[in-house]
Amino acid sequence: MKKLLDKLSEQWKLKDSQNKKPTKLGYLVIVGLLGALLLLVSGLFTEQKEPDRQNTQQTQNSTAAETEETFAKKENEASSSTTDLEAAYEQDLVGLLEKIKGVSEVEVMVNLNSTHQKIYEKNLIIGQQTSEETDQNGGERVVEDENEEQQVVLVRQGDQEVPLLVETRKPEVRGVLVVAKGAEQATVQEWVVQAVSRVLDVPTHRISVMPKN
Structure with missing residues (x-):
């Protein structure tokens, strides 16, 4: 670009030194140099705008990634909360059921709905x-x-x-499975079903009790 500006300056100095209008050829040279100068300036602006577009695209991609990460984090937290609650129910039931006469070596599996239910005014x-x-x-x-x-x-x-x-209501219990020694007796099985139903407030048809080998 500096060379083009120097050439333009030389053309105008030549005009002044001769103290006359430039020739037709001189006009063509000046016009050509001006055109080349405009192309160079336009190219510089284009190069400056291109990084801005790339930065904007990177910002948009980063925002989208952060949004997806936030939703994934919330889903993981909800899943973890439900799993922890299931484990707590299972542990409490094992300790309770093993105190029933004729019941021993209890294993429990509790299945809950995936989310808590929030009630708003x-x-x-x-x-x-x-x-x-x-x-x-x-x-x-x-x-x-x-x-x-x-x-x-x-x-x-x-x-x-x-x-x-x-x-905020706890997740609804979808089903409970109890495996224990002594559950082969009908009376003991009925005791276990009633105990689970009362503790978790779950209908008896969602509770399954099996004898353990």
């Missing part, structure tokens, strides 16, 4: 609308429309509004 909004209608025979009638709508109650927490959490 809601407002019930009842709307009523009354309208009068006239039929073709001139008769009039009053029509009343009533509708109900529930809206989650929001409370301010710092700089944002969040739903008002009323209760």
